[in-house]
Amino acid sequence: MKEQSSIPTSKVQRASRFIKTGAKVGGNYIKHYSKKVFNPEMGREELDKDNAADIYESLSELKGSALKVAQMMSMDKNLLPKAYSDKFSMAQYSAPPLSYPLVVKTFQQIFGKNPLALFDSFTKNAVNAASIGQVHQATLGDKKLAVKVQYPGIAAAISSDLKLVRPIAVRILNINERDLDLYMGEVEVKLHEETDYELELRRSVEISEACAHIDGLIFPKYYPQFSGNRVITMDWLDGQHMRDFLLTNPSQEVRNGIGQSLWDFYDFQIHTLKQVHADPHPGNFLFHHDGTLGIIDFGCVKVIPEHFYTNYFKLIRQDVLGMDNELKRIFNELDFLTESDTPEQRTFFTAIFIEMITMLGKPFHVNEFDFGDDTYFKEVAELGERISNSKEFRASKTARGSKHGLYINRTYFGLYNMLNELGAKINTKKPEWLEVLV
Amino acid sequence: MEKSAKNKTVLKESVVVDIATKIKSAYKTYVLEHGKQPASVFQFSKINGMTEDVFYQHYNSFGALEKVLWKEFMDETLSKLHGDAVYRQYTVREKLLSFYYTWIEVLKTNRSFVLYTLNLINPKEGSPEVLKLFKREFLIYVNELLIEGKETEEIMNRPLISSKYDDGLWLQLLFVLRFWHKDESQGFEKTDAAIEKAVNLSFDLMGRSPLDTMFDFAKFVYQNK
Numbered sequence: 105m106k107e108q109s110s111i112p113t114s115k116v117q118r119a120s121r122f123i124k125t126g127a128k129v130g131g132n133y134i135k136h137y138s139k140k141v142f143n144p145e146m147g148r149e150e151l152d153k154d155n156a157a158d159i160y161e162s163l164s165e166l167k168g169s170a171l172k173v174a175q176m177m178s179m180d181k182n183l184l185p186k187a188y189s190d191k192f193s194m195a196q197y198s199a200p201p202l203s204y205p206l207v208v209k210t211f212q213q214i215f216g217k218n219p220l221a222l223f224d225s226f227t228k229n230a231v232n233a234a235s236i237g238q239v240h241q242a243t244l245g246d247k248k249l250a251v252k253v254q255y256p257g258i259a260a261a262i263s264s265d266l267k268l269v270r271p272i273a274v275r276i277l278n279i280n281e282r283d284l285d286l287y288m289g290e291v292e293v294k295l296h297e298e299t300d301y302e303l304e305l306r307r308s309v310e311i312s313e314a315c316a317h318i319d320g321l322i323f324p325k326y327y328p329q330f331s332g333n334r335v336i337t338m339d340w341l342d343g344q345h346m347r348d349f350l351l352t353n354p355s356q357e358v359r360n361g362i363g364q365s366l367w368d369f370y371d372f373q374i375h376t377l378k379q380v381h382a383d384p385h386p387g388n389f390l391f392h393h394d395g396t397l398g399i400i401d402f403g404c405v406k407v408i409p410e411h412f413y414t415n416y417f418k419l420i421r422q423d424v425l426g427m428d429n430e431l432k433r434i435f436n437e438l439d440f441l442t443e444s445d446t447p448e449q450r451t452f453f454t455a456i457f458i459e460m461i462t463m464l465g466k467p468f469h470v471n472e473f474d475f476g477d478d479t480y481f482k483e484v485a486e487l488g489e490r491i492s493n494s495k496e497f498r499a500s501k502t503a504r505g506s507k508h509g510l511y512i513n514r515t516y517f518g519l520y521n522m523l524n525e526l527g528a529k530i531n532t533k534k535p536e537w538l539e540v541l542v
Numbered sequence: 543m544e545k546s547a548k549n550k551t552v553l554k555e556s557v558v559v560d561i562a563t564k565i566k567s568a569y570k571t572y573v574l575e576h577g578k579q580p581a582s583v584f585q586f587s588k589i590n591g592m593t594e595d596v597f598y599q600h601y602n603s604f605g606a607l608e609k610v611l612w613k614e615f616m617d618e619t620l621s622k623l624h625g626d627a628v629y630r631q632y633t634v635r636e637k638l639l640s641f642y643y644t645w646i647e648v649l650k651t652n653r654s655f656v657l658y659t660l661n662l663i664n665p666k667e668g669s670p671e672v673l674k675l676f677k678r679e680f681l682i683y684v685n686e687l688l689i690e691g692k693e694t695e696e697i698m699n700r701p702l703i704s705s706k707y708d709d710g711l712w713l714q715l716l717f718v719l720r721f722w723h724k725d726e727s728q729g730f731e732k733t734d735a736a737i738e739k740a741v742n743l744s745f746d747l748m749g750r751s752p753l754d755t756m757f758d759f760a761k762f763v764y765q766n767k
């Protein structure tokens with residue numbers, strides 16, 4: 105891996121990086137429309153591809169929180185045109201690393217020793233990039249270890265980075281700024297949590313121990329004695345990323361098995377632990393041909409508040425869709441509807457939300473669901489498109505939906521997408537109180 | 543202190559060394575406690591129970607003493623670096639990075655004293671008097687790195703400019719020093735980032751760049767027109 109040759113330093117430099125992107129994206133539009141004059145057939149896809157490449161390039165040079173946002177954007181495939189999400193999912197695999205002397209220094213600071221004094225071997229270059237740090241491989245005795253080292257100054261950069269990402273996010277996500285602000289706070293809190301490696305270590309140990317009983321899952325063992333505020337050491341997990349794994353044509357049985365493990369993992373976290381690994385991007389999962397799945401990185405964990413949990417998941421119950429008053433109550437509780445809505449808006453949005461819930465809750469309404477069924481995902485995407493293109497939706501300046509929903513939705517999006525790519529058929533287990541009227 | 547008192551009885555030579563060490567640490571303590579130089583060598587010697595001429599045997603003035611203290615930061619840094627087996631395997635870029643990280647660590651254990659001297663320096667000054675010996679040592683070190691870098695082709699030999707590389711790196715060191723001086727981030731994390739970025743920038747400038755290719759091309763065209 106080539107080391108990054110220069111990193112934009114000050115806010116001014118970071119800002120100019122974004123301005124450059126903005127200018128380039130603008131240029132891409134000009135290119136697109138001038139080409140279109142001669143070739144009306146030319147699709148939006150090429151334009152999206154150009155834009156995605158430029159935006160990705162500048163985000164990945166910034167690293168840290170900006171990269172995180174790129175990752176989040178790549179999760180919501182239905183919000184993003186395909187070209188964006190393809191390019192952004194690259195952000196999930198690689199970003200240029202930082203120098204070895206700095207790694208040594210970090211070790212000195214935390215352990216008072218060099219990496220080679222702690223381990224039998226330690227790779228000088230990073231073998232992998234995490235979004236706010238990098239991973240080195242180490243050995244100790246016969247154990248192979250993964251050592252994650254955080255970049256310095258990340259926590260301090262988060263807030264200013266988010267301010268810079270904001271205008272671009274408004275632009276490509278096509279969300280109005282007030283909607284965005286409501287959620288930016290939640291994102292900021294989560295990003296700050298991710299820089300707290302001590303918290304991450306505690307959560308990793310806690311959740312992986314609690315989920316150890318689930319079939320087919322492999323969690324690395326964590327080593328608190330080799331971890332600190334900017335270093336986490338865990339067992340090295342072998343395995344392939346999903347895309348490479350799928351290229352090897354695993355059998356349907358293996359796909360189903362892995363998919364089921366994934367489903368059970370999320371089911372248990374959400375309904376029993378009430379806290380969830382909210383970063384289900386493919387880089388955090390390592391696939392094996394024997395049908396087992398390695399899970400790493402508990403940097404982003406969403407704790408689900410009781411009030412949100414009860415209301416949100418009640419919507420999955422099919423019978424609730426028939427109860428007008430109950431629905432109205434839940435919609436108000438979850439901020440889907442607000443006091444300032446006109447009666448027309450209320451009717452419009454109630455109808456939309458019912459349609460969305462019916463659609464997204466579909467896997468829960470049956471005992472077995474085939475996530476390999478692309479028509480379902482196409483329907484979801486079409487619904488999303490139709491809603492975001494509708495006049496009423498665009499005219500409404502109100503932010504809708506509880507901020508807690510942000511990471512939960514993202515988690516489900518991620519889960520559904522992964523299951524879809526796996527083409528897995530799943531027994532959609534759920535807690536008893538949701539089984540009503542199935 | 544205790545240790546030096548014990549050693550005094552051992553050998554004549556080490557007694558001399560010990561007095562110098564004792565003067566240095568007594569001076570540092572004085573400066574840190576009073577925030578300024580002692581009124582006179584006489585007063586300083588008296589407080590520490592020795593005669594003036596003992597002080598003058600070792601140092602000409604307080605200023606000279608401070609210069610030596612700074613030079614020793616450099617010595618300590620270099621001996622730490624050379625004591626590290628990995629250091630020798632580093633690329634030149636990594637060596638310089640490693641130098642800065644080690645040096646800042648050394649300064650950190652003396653931060654109050656360093657801040658005291660830095661506060662007396664005019665920030666615009668390119669070569670403060672107190673850093674004179676330190677600078678000389680640094681330039682020797684950096685020139686070794688530059689030679690090595692040219693051998694490994696990490697650094698380009700450019701007519702006129704490459705003889706100025708060491709001056710540039712000295713300015714970079716002053717930048718890092720001032721950045722650290724003003725750094726209020728936890729654990730001086732921002733200084734780490736500043737070092738990383740500054741060194742990468744300087745090595746990218748000194749390394750092969752499109753400008754070299756352009757220059758080469760222009761020369762070719764000129765010679766063959």
